[in-house]
Amino acid sequence: MRQVDMVVVGAGFAGLRTLHTFRERGLDVAVIEANAGLGGVWYVNRYPGARCDVESYDYSLSFDPDLEQEWRWSERYATQPEILRYVEHVADRFDLRRDVHLDTRMTRSTYDEQAHRWHVETDDGDWSARYLVMATGQLSVTKQPQLQGQEDFRGRILHTGAWPHEHVDMTGRRVGVIGTGSSGTQLVPVLAEQASHLTVFQRTPNYSIPANNAPITDEQDAEVKATYPERRERARRSPSGLGFKPNKQSAREVAEDDRRALYEQQWTTAGFGFLLAYYDLMLDERANDTAADFIRAKIAEKVDDPTTAERLMPRGYPFGAKRPPVDSGYFETFNRDDVDLVDMRETPLERITEHGIRTTAGEVELDTIVFATGFDAMTGALLKPEIVGRDGLTLREHWNAGPRTYLGVGVAGFPNLFVIAGPGSPSLLSNVLLSIEAHVDWIAGLLDHAAEQGADEVEASGQAEADWVAHVNERAEATLYPRAASYYMGAEVPGKPQVFMPYVGGVRGYRRVLEKVVADDYDGFRFTGAREAVAS
Numbered sequence: 001m002r003q004v005d006m007v008v009v010g011a012g013f014a015g016l017r018t019l020h021t022f023r024e025r026g027l028d029v030a031v032i033e034a035n036a037g038l039g040g041v042w043y044v045n046r047y048p049g050a051r052c053d054v055e056s057y058d059y060s061l062s063f064d065p066d067l068e069q070e071w072r073w074s075e076r077y078a079t080q081p082e083i084l085r086y087v088e089h090v091a092d093r094f095d096l097r098r099d100v101h102l103d104t105r106m107t108r109s110t111y112d113e114q115a116h117r118w119h120v121e122t123d124d125g126d127w128s129a130r131y132l133v134m135a136t137g138q139l140s141v142t143k144q145p146q147l148q149g150q151e152d153f154r155g156r157i158l159h160t161g162a163w164p165h166e167h168v169d170m171t172g173r174r175v176g177v178i179g180t181g182s183s184g185t186q187l188v189p190v191l192a193e194q195a196s197h198l199t200v201f202q203r204t205p206n207y208s209i210p211a212n213n214a215p216i217t218d219e220q221d222a223e224v225k226a227t228y229p230e231r232r233e234r235a236r237r238s239p240s241g242l243g244f245k246p247n248k249q250s251a252r253e254v255a256e257d258d259r260r261a262l263y264e265q266q267w268t269t270a271g272f273g274f275l276l277a278y279y280d281l282m283l284d285e286r287a288n289d290t291a292a293d294f295i296r297a298k299i300a301e302k303v304d305d306p307t308t309a310e311r312l313m314p315r316g317y318p319f320g321a322k323r324p325p326v327d328s329g330y331f332e333t334f335n336r337d338d339v340d341l342v343d344m345r346e347t348p349l350e351r352i353t354e355h356g357i358r359t360t361a362g363e364v365e366l367d368t369i370v371f372a373t374g375f376d377a378m379t380g381a382l383l384k385p386e387i388v389g390r391d392g393l394t395l396r397e398h399w400n401a402g403p404r405t406y407l408g409v410g411v412a413g414f415p416n417l418f419v420i421a422g423p424g425s426p427s428l429l430s431n432v433l434l435s436i437e438a439h440v441d442w443i444a445g446l447l448d449h450a451a452e453q454g455a456d457e458v459e460a461s462g463q464a465e466a467d468w469v470a471h472v473n474e475r476a477e478a479t480l481y482p483r484a485a486s487y488y489m490g491a492e493v494p495g496k497p498q499v500f501m502p503y504v505g506g507v508r509g510y511r512r513v514l515e516k517v518v519a520d521d522y523d524g525f526r527f528t529g530a531r532e533a534v535a536s
């Protein structure tokens with residue numbers, strides 16, 4: 001069995017940043033990664049049109065000023081291939097590859113209470129480590145719908161989140177896309193250019209915001225790089241980690257014309273930041289309605305056929321309660337003669353057939369079906385392997401009513417196990433890259449504190465965990481977020497506990513909580529001494 005100080009699961013941004021940080025502190029770190037390459041979700045989520053919906057300069061690592069200055073992003077929103085090139089560059093620049101074990105899947109990990117070590121089993125041998133860090137991502141286990149008749153289909157079925165590495169030629173093909181979340185809305189305009197005919201099967205319409213993507217000019221690049229530290233600080237102090245300042249006004253306080261003017265301005269510039277046009281959009285239903293109405297009116301403007309426009313208009317849940325896609329020409333694509341929309345609420349899908357998809361309105365013949373059906377979000381990758389803590393309790397058992405963490409970092413009964421950007425932290429509600437870096441640095445401080453105490457075991461207390469879970473729920477309940485069947489709520493997978501998973505308190509508010517815990521000597525964590533372990 002190979003002995004290291006820390007095993008990190010996942011070689012995406014979180015795993016690589018963890019490796020770099022703890023190796024610099026003198027720890028012997030091994031990263032295990034099930035995929036054949038680095039990058040986590042960016043390695044597999046490579047469908048045509050895939051790009052980040054956070055601006056490139058913000059969706060990048062901040063720990064090294066030289067790295068920030070060297071890398072040149074080409075577009076406001078980077079494409080998947082460009083992000084993957086960046087990941088590879090980071091790995092080479094910081095010599096990370098030598099500690100990454102690719103094609104290796106963790107199957108089970110068990111905590112040894114006597115030795116205070118994790119026994120990590122993989123499909124390529126075992127490891128023993130003091131610390132186990134789950135850097136497995138929030139969106140990494142794809143959700144594969146099991147539709148009736150799927151095995152009968154004679155054409156090809158693809159999933160956006162597990163896209164083939166070789167080029168998929170869609171020229172002359174009749175393609176059907178199921179799913180209209182961020183992946184579907186990015187994919188549809190690009191596929192429409194290639195396929196001979198495209199049919200989009202929509203279950204829930206989405207409030208998609210235009211990306212207003214554009215190439216980055218040399219002047220813009222120089223401007224950002226001259227003030228990069230200020231930009232990063234602005235992001236850290238903002239609610240979503242994207243640098244947008246929330247408007248202090250209520251959407252209901254302002255005159256209708258002023259509100260429309262502000263929405264127009266945000267619509268053409270803000271992307272995801274549109275959600276912060278007024279501070280109460282996610283707090284007050286009537287405030288939210290003003291934004292939802294505006295977006296529906298925009299859809300009506302963009303889509304020529306009024307019936308199609310009506311079908312594309314989201315209703316019945318608040319804008320923002322499902323993560324809004326940030327698109328490039330999604331709605332306009334439905335003006336093409338070779339693109340159809342099937343509303344599965346009006347004409348439900350009955351089954352997949354040999355030749356396509358049959359709904360209650362009839363059969364649509366297809367050569368290729370694309371599932372853009374998303375992921376088992378936030379907990380999928382944490383619960384896929386078996387993780388066994390104290391007294392033989394598994395993480396799956398501990399989380400049977402929904403995920404329970406202290407601060408999104410630690411889990412009671414699972415000492416020396418840390419989660420990066422997990423449930424109970426801002427995670428998917430934030431710029432995840434910023435949240436990853438904040439967690440890695442914070443855990444580094446926590447382990448320094450443990451070392452100062454002479455402790456080799458760090459564990460969240462049951463009480464601290466229970467209080468934090470209650471706080472996370474209470475904060476979510478005070479917003480409109482729980483009012484949609486979203487993946488934030490666990491609604492994306494049938495049978496998954498319906499619990500709001502990310503922390504809605506914002507990046508800035510969450511940071512204050514973490515600072516307070518540090519100031520109180522890491523209140524809520526128990527530190528156990530090495531001597532006790534040796535004696536036992």
Ligand code: NA7
Nearest residue numbers: 145178179180181182183184203204323372373374375487
């Ligand atoms: P999402 O946002 O979870 O979207 C999945 C889409 O697939 C959504 O429209 C779902 O409809 C639809 N879906 C899921 N299962 C089915 C079945 N069984 N039948 C029909 N339609 C279905 O995943 P994405 O990959 O688009 O985006 C993930 C994140 O990546 C995104 O938020 C960004 O952070 C980047 P529903 O809304 O559930 O009715």
